[in-house]
Amino acid sequence: MPFGLIKYGLSRRYPVTRKFPARPELKPRYDVVIIGAGGHGLATAYYLAKHHGITNVAVVDKGYVGGGNTARNTAIIRSNYLTPEGVRFYDASLRLFRDLSHELDFNIMYSERGHLTLAHTEAALRTSRWRAEVNKHLDVDSEVVSPEEIARIEPTLNLSRDVRYPILGALHHRPGAIARHDAVAWGYAIGAAERGVEIHPNTEVTGILVEGGAATGVETTRGTVRCGCVVQAVAGSSGLLAGMAGFKLPIRSVPLQACVSQPLKPFLDTIVVSGSLHVYISQSARGELVMGGATDPYPLYSTRSTLDFMEGLMGHVLELFPFLGNLKILRQWAGIADMTPDFAPIMGVSPINNYYLDAGWGTWGFKATPACGTYMSDLVATGQVPDMIAPFALERFWRFDQFGERGAASVGH
């Protein structure tokens, strides 16, 4: 008889420890206002407090904590990118992710699975080889593998030659992992709040105060606050916030849909991605298959999902795993991806002084959460752009100095 459970259930003071304090009133002034209480904004707040002792910080969000793209991604963590700057940055993030449960004292359910980027064409095999060489050069474990090796790594994958796009090989990235994306937001939120950061959900920014070319405060639905500086970390609304501050961004906001299946017994060890087939798939700790694909074909600020996307995605999933034909899909949803022309993010300064940008995260934002928080907090604290994020400056577009991460960052282009 579970007496302990009954006692617990009948307890009037239900023993739930409040994760972070109730939302306070907004103060008239903060040292730093971070717009966006998702993974990036909260990680920035956490490291501002932890690394720099800056705690007079308010994180504001129009919705609930972690309710934007942090809640909506397919939670893949990897560093097998193409450019050296990208590999360095994402690998710094992956290494921080490995210890994050320990750092935050909050279980983010980090699970290292290995990651297979399938190549269905000779051109894709060439790019895989290029990525493997850049990765190895920077001490990142990536290897080009043959179909025979793929069969050993992931036996359930359909390696038949009798399909429209047979698998010719793959880029195998052993550090590839998945985590519980919501827990990352909550862990950083708790850690930041414990150190004195204020978190203000349901507080929508309606204007940015700019005086003499510098940001001096924000107007919100709960009042106006002054601040020393502003950080914008609002994936899905980057252009709208930048517009409030008076400048444009090279960003198109496009829906990115995903779905999850009924739980199944564990069969899929690795994270499988196919650029040609526009699909990425992994199996969560709950046994659900988490599946995503390409972005929607036109810009939209709505997280509606479509049957067209589902039909297309399932066709490709079945080419890789034909035995899933009777799979039931439980949920389908979308996030809003801020797509840049070069499939690389924008971090650093903006045309407005004391207004810092964390934007353009497209379909590659979740894996960058710890590194983004670390280096953005360094920027805010010191006013100097750290070397690790200097290549991602907004200013690169005026120099036509684009990144070449299209192949490694996304699928279905």
Added chain:
Amino acid sequence: MKIMPCPLNGPCNISEFVYGGDVVNRPDPTACSDEAWADYVFMEDNAAGIVREWWYHVATAYWFIVERNTVTDEIVRTYSASEIYRPPDSGGTGGGGRF
């Protein structure tokens, strides 16, 4: 499926079309500043609300203009590009925008 009312072909599945970006007048690349050219190439309005943009029907290679609400996902109006862009009158300056 989502229907796109094509001015030439009538209502078709939106998957028959390709999105072509905002309707923006191109500055003269030989006369504008580098910054103005980079703004034209890279910077986006990315507006939330009714936008005016190019769309292309792939099968008939037909470019046309769409007014669409990027918040409600509704297509407001579609029309031929000739409503905005007219060839220059012979012997004089053209009306409306120029490519």
